[in-house]
Amino acid sequence: MLIDGHNRVVNYLRISVTERCNFRCQYCMPEKPFSWVPHENLLSYEDMFEFVKVSIDEGITKIRLTGGEPLLRANLDKFVHMISSYAPNIDLAITTNGYLLEETAEALRDAGLKRLNISLDSLKPKIAQKIAQKDVLDKVLRGIVKAHKLGLKIKINCVPLEGINDNEIVDLLEFCKSQGWEIRFIEYMENSFANVKKGLNTTEIQEKIKQKYNFTKLPRVGSSPSQSYQLDDGYIFGIIEPHADDFCSDCNRIRLTAEGFLIPCLYFEDAMSIRDAIKEKDIKQAASILKEVLKNKPEKNKWGSEDNSNRAFYETGG
Numbered sequence: 001m002l003i004d005g006h007n008r009v010v011n012y013l014r015i016s017v018t019e020r021c022n023f024r025c026q027y028c029m030p031e032k033p034f035s036w037v038p039h040e041n042l043l044s045y046e047d048m049f050e051f052v053k054v055s056i057d058e059g060i061t062k063i064r065l066t067g068g069e070p071l072l073r074a075n076l077d078k079f080v081h082m083i084s085s086y087a088p089n090i091d092l093a094i095t096t097n098g099y100l101l102e103e104t105a106e107a108l109r110d111a112g113l114k115r116l117n118i119s120l121d122s123l124k125p126k127i128a129q130k131i132a133q134k135d136v137l138d139k140v141l142r143g144i145v146k147a148h149k150l151g152l153k154i155k156i157n158c159v160p161l162e163g164i165n166d167n168e169i170v171d172l173l174e175f176c177k178s179q180g181w182e183i184r185f186i187e188y189m190e191n192s193f194a195n196v197k198k199g200l201n202t203t204e205i206q207e208k209i210k211q212k213y214n215f216t217k218l219p220r221v222g223s224s225p226s227q228s229y230q231l232d233d234g235y236i237f238g239i240i241e242p243h244a245d246d247f248c249s250d251c252n253r254i255r256l257t258a259e260g261f262l263i264p265c266l267y268f269e270d271a272m273s274i275r276d277a278i279k280e281k282d283i284k285q286a287a288s289i290l291k292e293v294l295k296n297k298p299e300k301n302k303w304g305s306e307d308n309s310n311r312a313f314y315e316t317g318g
């Protein structure tokens with residue numbers, strides 16, 4: 001079992017397999033970055049898998065592949081297969097914008113994937129295009145429907161932005177309810193890479209839903225950052241409320257970037273590289289770096305302080 005310096009059990013590893021993305025979402029990466037990490041600096045799947053094995057052996061039970069856009073990295077199913085063959089009971093999921101799902105969902109399912117979280121910010125083609133800066137909606141919806149038909153469990157993520165998609169909160173909720181998908185609204189997290197005037201906070205999101213539905217707040221389960229709410233008819237939706245800032249106390253996660261940096265907290269600059277240890281196949285050293293990073297995991301995130309991270313969400317995987 002992995003325990004950090006503040007007695008929290010850490011069992012969740014998020015891996016950003018690439019920082020590159022095929023969308024330019026205004027809240028994340030409105031402009032293509034000045035430079036990308038060169039391909040040769042990325043860890044290969046074999047490298048990442050070496051670290052995955054160390055992590056699982058030490059106590060990681062949940063892994064999420066994210067990015068950038070993870071489906072942009074070729075043969076992601078190969079990596080999924082490596083992980084699910086090594087640990088068939090691992091809770092393995094992917095967070096994706098869904099654009100390439102139509103082409104990849106079947107191979108991912110066959111490789112052992114069970115769950116997908118998919119960004120869907122609007123049901124209006126023009127608004128989806130405005131947010132992602134690309135005409136994406138039809139293809140994304142086809143991908144989600146295909147993945148659902150293949151038996152993958154679907155959760156939808158939506159970031160409500162004032163004056164852009166905030167009048168679609170109820171429509172998105174109803175659409176997801178009709179499809180049997182849970183929706184989670186994410187409070188916009190301010191960051192220097194975004195180009196957004198204002199996102200809606202949890203109170204504003206709830207107000208929109210209250211205009212049509214009664215709902216109750218459910219007790220928080222495990223270490224999920226999502227607060228669940230239940231409509232009177234039983235449908236459960238979530239709101240990820242980083243501004244409420246109360247999920248550090250049982251934070252269970254660490255992040256690995258595509259270059260090999262192990263990051264103890266989204267809002268904390270310090271990170272350590274496992275790259276050399278993995279390249280040299282020094283498993284003991286990789287395990288020792290993992291423990292060192294856990295020892296240094298801050299008790300509380302450093303959002304707003306000078307120790308806050310300058311990394312973009314597309315680099316860390318959000």
Ligand code: SAM
Binds near residue numbers: 189190317
């Ligand atoms: N490309 C994938 C996608 O679109 O889901 C995975 C990477 S994306 C960085 C992971 C998650 O971070 C998405 O759910 C996205 O909505 C969320 N995200 C990115 N920037 C955000 C921001 N500024 N505030 C809140 N959520 C953000």
